[in-house]
Amino acid sequence: MRFSAKGVVAVGGAVAMVMSMAACGGSNNNASSSDGKLSGEITFQTWNLKNDKYTPYFEDLIAAYEKDNPGTKIKWVDQPSEGYEDKLSADAAAGSLPDVIDMGPNAAYILAKAGTLLNIAQEDPSAKDLYLDNAWKGATFKGEGLEEGTYGFPWYLNTGPTFYNKAAVEACGADASNLPTTYDDFFKLADQIGKTCGEKGISMLAKLPNSENYGEYGVEMMNKDRTSYTFNSDKAQSFIENYKKMYDSGALSKEALNANWNGETDAFKQGKVMAMAGSLYSVNDFKENAPEVYKNLIVTKRLANSSANIFMEMLVVNSQTKNKALAIDFAKYVTNKENQVKFDKLANIFPSTKDSMDDPFFKPEGDDLESQAMRISAEQIETGTLWVPPEFSEAQDTTNLREQVAQAIQGKQSVKDALDSAVKFSDERLQQ
Amino acid sequence: MHNQRGKAARIIQYVLLVFMFVILIGPMIWQLMLAVKGPGDNIYSVPPYLFPKDFTFANFTKALNAIPILTYTRNSAIVAIISVCGNVIGSTLAGYALARLKFKGKGFVTALVFACMMIPVETVIISQFLVIRGMHLQNTLLAAALPGLIQPINVMLMTNAFRGVPYELEEAAKVDGANVWQRFLQICVPQVIGTATVVAIFSFVGAWNDFLWPLIVLADDSTFTLTVGMNRLRGTFFSDPRLIAAGTVLALIPIIIFFLVFQRYFFRGVEQGGVKG
Numbered sequence: 001m002r003f004s005a006k007g008v009v010a011v012g013g014a015v016a017m018v019m020s021m022a023a024c025g026g027s028n029n030n031a032s033s034s035d036g037k038l039s040g041e042i043t044f045q046t047w048n049l050k051n052d053k054y055t056p057y058f059e060d061l062i063a064a065y066e067k068d069n070p071g072t073k074i075k076w077v078d079q080p081s082e083g084y085e086d087k088l089s090a091d092a093a094a095g096s097l098p099d100v101i102d103m104g105p106n107a108a109y110i111l112a113k114a115g116t117l118l119n120i121a122q123e124d125p126s127a128k129d130l131y132l133d134n135a136w137k138g139a140t141f142k143g144e145g146l147e148e149g150t151y152g153f154p155w156y157l158n159t160g161p162t163f164y165n166k167a168a169v170e171a172c173g174a175d176a177s178n179l180p181t182t183y184d185d186f187f188k189l190a191d192q193i194g195k196t197c198g199e200k201g202i203s204m205l206a207k208l209p210n211s212e213n214y215g216e217y218g219v220e221m222m223n224k225d226r227t228s229y230t231f232n233s234d235k236a237q238s239f240i241e242n243y244k245k246m247y248d249s250g251a252l253s254k255e256a257l258n259a260n261w262n263g264e265t266d267a268f269k270q271g272k273v274m275a276m277a278g279s280l281y282s283v284n285d286f287k288e289n290a291p292e293v294y295k296n297l298i299v300t301k302r303l304a305n306s307s308a309n310i311f312m313e314m315l316v317v318n319s320q321t322k323n324k325a326l327a328i329d330f331a332k333y334v335t336n337k338e339n340q341v342k343f344d345k346l347a348n349i350f351p352s353t354k355d356s357m358d359d360p361f362f363k364p365e366g367d368d369l370e371s372q373a374m375r376i377s378a379e380q381i382e383t384g385t386l387w388v389p390p391e392f393s394e395a396q397d398t399t400n401l402r403e404q405v406a407q408a409i410q411g412k413q414s415v416k417d418a419l420d421s422a423v424k425f426s427d428e429r430l431q432q
Numbered sequence: 433m434h435n436q437r438g439k440a441a442r443i444i445q446y447v448l449l450v451f452m453f454v455i456l457i458g459p460m461i462w463q464l465m466l467a468v469k470g471p472g473d474n475i476y477s478v479p480p481y482l483f484p485k486d487f488t489f490a491n492f493t494k495a496l497n498a499i500p501i502l503t504y505t506r507n508s509a510i511v512a513i514i515s516v517c518g519n520v521i522g523s524t525l526a527g528y529a530l531a532r533l534k535f536k537g538k539g540f541v542t543a544l545v546f547a548c549m550m551i552p553v554e555t556v557i558i559s560q561f562l563v564i565r566g567m568h569l570q571n572t573l574l575a576a577a578l579p580g581l582i583q584p585i586n587v588m589l590m591t592n593a594f595r596g597v598p599y600e601l602e603e604a605a606k607v608d609g610a611n612v613w614q615r616f617l618q619i620c621v622p623q624v625i626g627t628a629t630v631v632a633i634f635s636f637v638g639a640w641n642d643f644l645w646p647l648i649v650l651a652d653d654s655t656f657t658l659t660v661g662m663n664r665l666r667g668t669f670f671s672d673p674r675l676i677a678a679g680t681v682l683a684l685i686p687i688i689i690f691f692l693v694f695q696r697y698f699f700r701g702v703e704q705g706g707v708k709g
Contacts, residue, residue, distance in 0.1 A: 086647070
């Protein structure tokens with residue numbers, strides 16, 4: 001749920017206009033003294049991380065930094081999970097963004113395009129060597145009206161296994177010891193057992209493809225120049241056709257077509273769903289909140305023909321910060337190897353820094369579900385890809401694509417028409 | 433025969449009442465029961481069950497420890513009180529002026545108030561924020577209440593209410609030598625208390641439930657209102673539905689107290705408002 005921020009469309013649209021006005025306010029970056037010693041105060045904003053579990057980590061992190069850099073002060077603020085993109089948009093428009101901000105690449109792309117983020121590749125070229133290539137690439141944007149650059153430090157990464165519910169698997173008549181880990185095999189299985197599942201009221205999947213799933217199936221989302229989208233290819237069509245077949249046989253949950261429905265996890269916890277992509281921390285969620293399903297849980301590699309998807313969170317630096325040196329240094333400090341690994345252990349997520357996965361935490365020996373899920377996820381961090389293009393906005397492009405696809409799956413339009421019209425919609429947004 | 437029909441009608445009446453009761457109260461009961469379910473309860477069981485097997489109050493303590501609900505409630509109450517005062521006083525004054533006074537541009541002002549009602553908040557929220565920032569009020573509770581201080585819909589309600597007051601009353605007072613303020617305060621306002629109560633309820637509920645604007649204008653958790661702050665009960669990566677339920681139940685308590693205390697005024701007000709409006 002962390003990675004599914006919604007944005008109010010109207011607000012998003014208004015920002016671009018107002019932002020150009022706000023950007024005119026001159027800024028003064030001379031707060032730190034000339035000998036390179038850091039001083040002054042900045043504001044650091046996280047997203048829904050202030051609670052009894054993570055607060056001590058951030059307080060220690062900041063205290064240690066202020067101790068090492070006397071004369072600096074970091075003010076930590078945290079925003080609630082709901083409406084985060086709206087909040088960022090309003091702050092960007094009013095020129096009141098904090099100095100260092102936690103956000104995903106999609107939000108960062110919009111703000112970078114509006115000129116409100118620092119290009120880290122330019123400000124601190126050496127930073128590139130500290131982070132995993134795929135993470136650094138994921139923070140590197142280019143596009144219409146946007147100078148190619150890396151608009152933030154990569155922070156934590158996330159990926160996870162596919163979870164199967166053994167009881168559901170067996171009810172549908174599949175072999176629980178030989179479950180598919182690629183989309184091709186999964187769809188083959190769906191051809192065999194989809195009907196049985198549907199008749200028993202079990203969904204093989206309870207979700208329409210997300211934007212990252214296209215890449216995992218092997219669809220190229222964009223052309224090389226990143227000037228237009230390509231997810232209406234034959235490959236993409238066959239992907240959706242397979243979903244349609246599942247829907248027709250009753251093996252794809254009907255609720256999945258409803259854009260406002262986010263009950264996939266709930267349905268899985270009720271035992272009505274056979275397979276679901278999850279995160280490492282989902283194992284704990286099942287253990288605490290759905291013990292019935294936990295008893296039946298099987299973890300496998302994330303369904304993918306190509307490579308598994310990785311989500312990334314970034315720390316960006318406001319281009320109008322009054323204290324650029326301190327803001328960059330602090331963002332780099334939070335995202336350094338040691339601090340990332342410490343945070344990952346707390347939250348069951350992964351570091352974006354190089355050579356960080358050797359820590360024994362990421363290589364557990366045990367045979368329990370947690371350890372299995374960790375080994376699978378850790379391997380995916382090293383081989384995975386950030387499939388969602390930063391240009392592809394959650395609020396608009398993803399929503400539009402899902403709506404088009406939902407209509408195609410119901411048979412109200414052809415799959416080709418649906419994908420063509422989604423590409424057209426998103427291409428137009430890209431040119432803006 | 434007549435008696436029989438009366439009985440049948442009564443039964444239908446009660447069936448409908450029970451139906452309404454279930455629809456209105458059902459979700460709240462569900463939420464309350466979810467809040468007292470312990471780790472031993474399977475909250476995703478099929479079919480779902482209402483009463484906890486592993487009864488506990490621990491979720492309430494957890495919610496109270498996780499977020500400062502009292503601070504948030506106080507903040508929400510302050511915003512709601514400012515909003516209620518602003519709306520009741522402001523729209524009563526404006527409503528009287530629009531209904532009873534003669535002045536240049538009255539038609540234009542009335543049209544303007546109407547037009548304001550049609551503007552969706554989302555389209556002006558950023559410019560509102562820029563204004564508040566220009567006033568250096570961001571991150572204050574006053575800022576959270578300010579844009580809704582006098583709602584056009586309330587002005588319209590009050591205008592209508594004043595229009596319903598018989599002219600004769602005011603004229604008689606005029607003959608007795610009452611000036612505009614006296615006629616307003618002593619003759620007309622007592623006639624529209626009902627509608628004013630409706631305005632008070634609307635603005636209280638509106639301010640209490642508002643989310644997007646407080647989220648944008650409030651910057652840190654010392655000033656968060658309940659709706660914004662409650663969001664922090666959602667886990668960073670996954671949530672415990674029992675904890676969220678406990679939080680919402682706690683947040684409901686002030687509203688329920690508010691309603692119980694003022695209940696009789698509400699219904700008196702709504703009745704009057706209905707007859708007059």
